[in-house]
Amino acid sequence: GESVGLHLPTLSVQEGDNSIINCAYSNSASDYFIWYKQESGKGPQFIIDIRSNMDKRQGQRVTVLLNKTVKHLSLQIAATQPGDSAVYFCAEKVGFQKLVFGTGTRLLVSP
């Protein structure tokens, strides 16, 4: 049979704006979280990760915030560029090595 695709939440921003993408995770025992970017027809590409003993981590133009109390993760992208347009997934490590991916958010950046 045919699979019904999930409706992806979409965030539309202008080039140069800051973007914030949110994610709720399910397992309070998870100790490692990752944000991946997926462009059309490609595999997930690592952006940034964070361990549960931290609440913030910064990379180049990206920041990940972790709120363990409410099991919430966010990805902030500064000065968003058209090349940032993609689907963004959060993932949590459950158990030894298994990653559980979230639903994803589509980011659309207009020039």
Added chain:
Amino acid sequence: EPEVTQTPSHQVTQMGQEVILRCVPISNHLYFYWYRQILGQKVEFLVSFYNNEISEKSEIFDDQFSVERPDGSNFTLKIRSTKLEDSAMYFCASSGGWGGDEQVFGPGTRLTVL
């Protein structure tokens, strides 16, 4: 920069046929994975592999699926008798070595079962 490669990029097969999807993980990595993504859905874990054996598998990974590391560089996923619902993108990933937990994904193989 080291990368995970996968072949073929697209595989079309008839229902009931066997397929083998191939991956070359990053050379110094020790952990290998297969994930799949049905069109428009999220990425789902299938199996992890370490030290020549399966370390974890999901409920999707039933007896129709098997994995193998036939030599020092390749990692394969075999689907014994494909079903229509096996149509998806299949991603190989690897992690470990001297790094942390980051799983590096390959570009994927699109499997279409007719």
